[in-house]
Amino acid sequence: MTKQVVVAGGGIGGLAAALGASRAGWGVRLLERAAAFGEVGAGVQLGPNVTRCLLAWGLQRPLHDAAAFPARLQVRSALSGDALAALPLGAAMEERYGAPYACIHRADLHALLLAAVGKDTDTQCHLDHPVEGFADADGVVTVRTSHGQAIEADALVGADGLWSRTRTQLLGAVPPRVTGHLAYRALIAQGELPPALRTAQVTAWLGPRLHAIQYPVRRGELMNLVVIVQGPVPADLDHWDHAASAAGLEHALQGTCTALQDLVRSAAHQPGPAPAVDCPSVGARVPAACAAGWRLWPVCDRPPVQSADEMARGLVALLGDAAHPMRPYLAQGAGMAIEDAMELQHALAMHDLEVPLRLRRYAVNRWQRNARVQARSTRNGRIFHATGATRWGRDLLLRSLGERLLDVPWLYRGDGAGAGTQ
Numbered sequence: 254m255t256k257q258v259v260v261a262g263g264g265i266g267g268l269a270a271a272l273g274a275s276r277a278g279w280g281v282r283l284l285e286r287a288a289a290f291g292e293v294g295a296g297v298q299l300g301p302n303v304t305r306c307l308l309a310w311g312l313q314r315p316l317h318d319a320a321a322f323p324a325r326l327q328v329r330s331a332l333s334g335d336a337l338a339a340l341p342l343g344a345a346m347e348e349r350y351g352a353p354y355a356c357i358h359r360a361d362l363h364a365l366l367l368a369a370v371g372k373d374t375d376t377q378c379h380l381d382h383p384v385e386g387f388a389d390a391d392g393v394v395t396v397r398t399s400h401g402q403a404i405e406a407d408a409l410v411g412a413d414g415l416w417s418r419t420r421t422q423l424l425g426a427v428p429p430r431v432t433g434h435l436a437y438r439a440l441i442a443q444g445e446l447p448p449a450l451r452t453a454q455v456t457a458w459l460g461p462r463l464h465a466i467q468y469p470v471r472r473g474e475l476m477n478l479v480v481i482v483q484g485p486v487p488a489d490l491d492h493w494d495h496a497a498s499a500a501g502l503e504h505a506l507q508g509t510c511t512a513l514q515d516l517v518r519s520a521a522h523q524p525g526p527a528p529a530v531d532c533p534s535v536g537a538r539v540p541a542a543c544a545a546g547w548r549l550w551p552v553c554d555r556p557p558v559q560s561a562d563e564m565a566r567g568l569v570a571l572l573g574d575a576a577h578p579m580r581p582y583l584a585q586g587a588g589m590a591i592e593d594a595m596e597l598q599h600a601l602a603m604h605d606l607e608v609p610l611r612l613r614r615y616a617v618n619r620w621q622r623n624a625r626v627q628a629r630s631t632r633n634g635r636i637f638h639a640t641g642a643t644r645w646g647r648d649l650l651l652r653s654l655g656e657r658l659l660d661v662p663w664l665y666r667g668d669g670a671g672a673g674t675q
Contacts, residue, residue: 256279257279257405260281260283261418262412263286269412276374277600277602284382286413290367295440295479296468296470299362300661302592304352315365319357323468329456329457331513332510334510334511338654338655338658340659356470358477387422389409389568394567411575412571412575414573415578420575420576429554430555431486432554432634434483439546441519443469446476452469458513462482463506465481480506483638499521554578558576561613565613570597579626579631580630592619592670618671625669
């Protein structure tokens with residue numbers, strides 16, 4: 254008899270988990286709290302460790318049709334505008350690590366995964382079905398929804414995000430950690446920009462207590478621009494996507510170079526939201542990416558994972574932000590969720606093992622790598638936002654060592670990622 258898994262959450266991590274579990278031969282029921290599938294946010298960088306998973310799932314064509322593939326990453330000073338270091342991407346990255354470096358709009362990534370789940374699997378998707386809790390007893394996990402339903406399955410995967418109810422029941426009600434960092438995000442139609450402001454590469458601007466990053470998405474038609482500053486955090490964290498004031502951001506950027514300030518001001522002159530657009534390569538309509546102005550996210554995380562028990566117990570496993578939310582300074586939040594899903598696929602396919610041992614194998618193969626990425630992301634934030642003598646030393650090292658500092662072989666090779674992502 255086919256094993257059955259319930260996946261809680263219909264975001265990128267949940268869809269990747271559903272795809273991986275189905276490829277392992279399991280029946281999947283995906284429970285999404287929202288009344289419609291969709292994804293908010295802006296751009297996502299996908300290193301070769303992540304695109305390798307997408308290619309293994311046969312998603313090369315939709316990824317190619319939806320993403321941008323920048324040839325270069327450049328680091329510049331946010332104060333002077335001077336170039337500090339560069340790293341070749343494009344063909345050099347693909348030759349080195351066997352997979353490309355891609356930049357994609359979050360909605361497009363969500364749409365291509367949703368299309369793959371709908372086309373290639375028998376996953377049953379249930380919208381407007383928040384998971385309220387579960388009971389793990391006698392070899393069966395019973396999942397309760399807000400509609401009073403009780404769904405029995407052989408396993409439960411909590412991919413229900415930063416405020417995961419699955420995590421709360423499994424590990425206790427410890428809230429995420431508020432970092433004091435605020436992410437301003439905007440998407441800009443490159444055709445509306447002066448040529449001097451358009452980009453086909455990834456550029457990171459490093460300044461005291463702030464940094465900005467820009468890169469192309471949606472085949473280069475759009476630019477994703479993110480500015481992260483340290484400052485007061487909104488009190489209503491439950492509503493995690495906040496309308497942002499461009500004036501507040503411009504105030505935070507006082508003292509930075511003219512080039513960066515011109516780029517940031519350009520986001521305020523974009524047209525308003527357009528209708529959803531057809532994306533034939535993913536077989537779906539995706540939300541318009543260009544909304545006027547900025548959106549604001551308070552950055553939250555959790556301490557690095559301490560053991561396999563924090564990712565799986567009994568018949569219940571956690572995946573993505575439900576297990577290991579991280580700061581965005583290594584650009585690996587969505588990436589680690591997709592790696593998790595690939596390793597989950599590998600573990601669930603171990604048909605000679607009992608289900609708790611399969612989930613245990615998944616957790617054992619993932620927790621240390623996730624913890625390392627969490628810790629490196631936090632460390633990178635301190636380096637990006639350095640002040641005083643530390644900032645001077647950082648810039649000197651970037652100028653002298655450049656590519657050696659920007660490349661991350663252990664990350665892009667998949668070191669410690671488990672057998673399913675090698």
